Amino acid sequence: DMGGHDTYMHKEISEQADAVDRVLRGRIDDRFSTVHLGGLNLDPREARAIRRVKILGCGTSYHAGQIGAQMIEELARIPSDAEPASEFRYRNPVVDPDTLYIAVSQSGETYDVLAAVQELKRKGARVLGVVNVVGSAIARETHGGVYVHAGPEVCVVSTKCFTNTVVAFGLLALHLGRIRDLSVADGKRIIEGLRKLPGQIQEILAMEDEVKQLAAEYAEARSMMFIGRVRGYPVAREASLKLKEISYIHAEAYPASELKHGPLALIEPAMPTVAIVPDDDLLEKNRAAMEEIKARSGRILAVAHQKQDKADHTIVVPKNENELDPILMGIPLQLLAYHVALAMGRDIDKPRNLAKSVTVE
Numbered sequence: 605d606m607g608g609h610d611t612y613m614h615k616e617i618s619e620q621a622d623a624v625d626r627v628l629r630g631r632i633d634d635r636f637s638t639v640h641l642g643g644l645n646l647d648p649r650e651a652r653a654i655r656r657v658k659i660l661g662c663g664t665s666y667h668a669g670q671i672g673a674q675m676i677e678e679l680a681r682i683p684s685d686a687e688p689a690s691e692f693r694y695r696n697p698v699v700d701p702d703t704l705y706i707a708v709s710q711s712g713e714t715y716d717v718l719a720a721v722q723e724l725k726r727k728g729a730r731v732l733g734v735v736n737v738v739g740s741a742i743a744r745e746t747h748g749g750v751y752v753h754a755g756p757e758v759c760v761v762s763t764k765c766f767t768n769t770v771v772a773f774g775l776l777a778l779h780l781g782r783i784r785d786l787s788v789a790d791g792k793r794i795i796e797g798l799r800k801l802p803g804q805i806q807e808i809l810a811m812e813d814e815v816k817q818l819a820a821e822y823a824e825a826r827s828m829m830f831i832g833r834v835r836g837y838p839v840a841r842e843a844s845l846k847l848k849e850i851s852y853i854h855a856e857a858y859p860a861s862e863l864k865h866g867p868l869a870l871i872e873p874a875m876p877t878v879a880i881v882p883d884d885d886l887l888e889k890n891r892a893a894m895e896e897i898k899a900r901s902g903r904i905l906a907v908a909h910q911k912q913d914k915a916d917h918t919i920v921v922p923k924n925e926n927e928l929d930p931i932l933m934g935i936p937l938q939l940l941a942y943h944v945a946l947a948m949g950r951d952i953d954k955p956r957n958l959a960k961s962v963t964v965e
């Protein structure tokens with residue numbers, strides 16, 4: 605049932621405020637400025653003993669994991685990174701007893717992720733899951749974890765589950781942070797930010813007409829560039845994947861700083877750039893990157909917290925805490941991918957060559 609929407613993708617994009625409400629519900633503990641995660645199965649002594657975090661997933665879940673790794677590193681100060689689950693399992697990784705491994709999956713059935721979990725367990729590692737489908741193979745195989753509670757996602761391209769997965773990582777990062785060295789004041793600040801998310805998501809969804817108008821222009825592009833730095837980079841990668849999957853327009857995502865090391869050669873009027881420009885300590889750096897693109901007559905669409913004069917158009921999104929901004933900045937780009945694909949007449953819920961869950965190697 606599409607509930608009055610023309611596609612599941614549109615329905616699922618539109619449901620995100622409610623979905624985020626669900627992942628937060630019952631978990632916030634104002635008294636200690638932390639969150640309760642019932643199924644984590646990790647006591648405070650164990651949480652304090654973690655020396656590294658390694659996050660494994662595929663596709664969109666991998667991108668959510670990249671943001672998650674940054675959140676855990678920032679809030680809990682544990683060195684963290686994300687890697688595609690398939691790369692990890694094929695490179696005979698060193699499995700370290702002081703590392704916490706986290707498997708991320710919407711379906712909980714992705715074979716590469718499941719196989720990575722099984723290999724890790726065989727070697728004695730501790731593995732948690734950040735999973736949407738309750739009781740799925742990965743949920744059962746992991747030692748504990750955080751359910752994402754996005755609800756059923758039908759469209760092959762993931763939208764609401766991406767957002768909820770990143771919020772679930774925000775909760776996990778806050779939880780680990782408060783057991784370690786995150787102050788009460790910072791805990792409070794993050795909780796306030798989390799509580800603002802559903803309302804801010806509604807504000808972004810209300811900009812759909814503006815995004816739709818832009819889409820007509822971008823549906824003409826043969827290729828697009830997505831750039832961001834640090835917190836904005838995984839957002840750029842995910843937005844680039846969304847566009848590719850449903851519009852079949854070629855898209856690349858690069859850290860803004862890497863442009864001058866090669867991809868700047870691609871910039872010309874027919875190769876528009878989408879720039880993720882949060883109002884944080886890297887704002888000036890991002891402005892400089894946009895200036896370089898403008899100097900090569902590239903067109904720029906910025907997603908930012910204030911109007912960018914270097915960009916041809918800015919989608920202005922509401923500001924949250926710096927650490928939580930990535931949760932919101934991708935949402936207008938889900939709408940952009942959707943409307944570009946719609947303008948091109950694509951089969952949005954079932955893009956060619958793709959399956960919702962990839963249960964084979």
Ligand code: M6R
Pocket residue numbers: 662663664665708709710711712713714717760761762763849958960961962
């Ligand atoms: O169910 P999972 O989260 O494990 O699936 C992982 C990927 O196959 C999935 O995210 C894929 O990239 C989607 N088509 C993204 O929209």
